[in-house]
């Protein structure tokens with residue numbers, strides 16, 4: 001058992017980014033790192049596990065200095081959800097606490113339509129997104145009476161990437177950058 | 191003028207660490223990066239500029255994920271000083287605000303003796319330490335009525351490195367690790 005799973009993840013993802021840039025190899029080798037990270041939740045600092053009464057929160061845990069990847073804790077208050085959105089880079093989503101529903105979307109004739117069934121992701125589950133495998137989804141807390149938390153790994157500095165939210169009816173896209181919910185990061189080097 | 195001198199420093203030091211490991215080349219190429227960083231002080235977050243009434247403080251600003259370098263703000267309350275100490279790795283010290291006195295020491299027959307004159311380092315000044323060029327010194331706030339701040343770059347995760355403080359009379363060494371004064375880092379990726 002690692003003394004500091006977050007630090008170990010950051011070190012291993014840095015080494016992986018130094019040797020691989022191919023998306024499918026990154027998915028393949030980052031998935032077991034994510035599985036180890038979400039195997040327990042005691043490493044997540046309290047400050048990065050706080051829900052907000054209004055919106056889901058996104059706490060940056062680490063950004064690679066060359067912006068090849070970033071790691072974020074998503075904290076969902078009861079019933080909170082995202083709009084339909086894209087990422088424009090690869091991402092791995094691991095559920096830490098609670099549960100999430102994820103619905104993928106695909107464009108058909110200018111309209112965004114649900115693809116397959118909505119998925120229920122419970123602790124330990126890992127989902128993937130990217131422009132090559134399907135990048136558009138909508139996520140919501142599966143619980144209406146408790147907080148859920150997932151850990152997201154992205155192939156860039158996700159808070160600063162130009163992305164889109166989509167109106168399902170009109171198919172219209174709106175630009176956005178998510179930013180981050182805090183101006184501090186956990187100090188994993190103590 | 192850079193929008194975020196701290197972020198720029200971190201990116202450039204990461205690139206430098208990827209291509210150089212020789213100490214003298216690191217000194218040569220890190221010095222202009224430090225000079226640019228300490229050319230102004232508005233980028234230093236308030237949380238990393240707070241003195242403590244009892245002790246000087248050490249706020250981690252960034253640690254390289256492979257622990258090849260770290261960057262720390264040292265905040266000196268009025269009259270505060272270090273013991274005589276070593277670093278066991280290379281370091282560059284740039285003065286940001288106020289002023290510091292630095293006194294180098296060398297061992298002579300089991301006793302630590304001051305070397306040359308005590309130096310006065312004012313804003314923009316850069317000092318260097320390392321086991322190869324002289325690693326033992328004592329530093330103090332040159333002011334007894336105001337806070338001074340310096341920015342320190344080290345060739346490792348300085349808070350976790352095994353180091354020593356020295357008793358000048360007996361020459362006796364005591365082991366220490368400095369740690370860091372906060373469990374958060376500035377989020378430079380927003």
Ligand SMILES: [Fe+3]
Nearest residue numbers: 085087137139
């Ligand atoms: Fe998403």
Ligand SMILES: [Fe+3]
Nearest residue numbers: 275277327329
């Ligand atoms: Fe020192």
Ligand SMILES: [Mg+2]
Nearest residue numbers: 210211258345
């Ligand atoms: Mg080195």
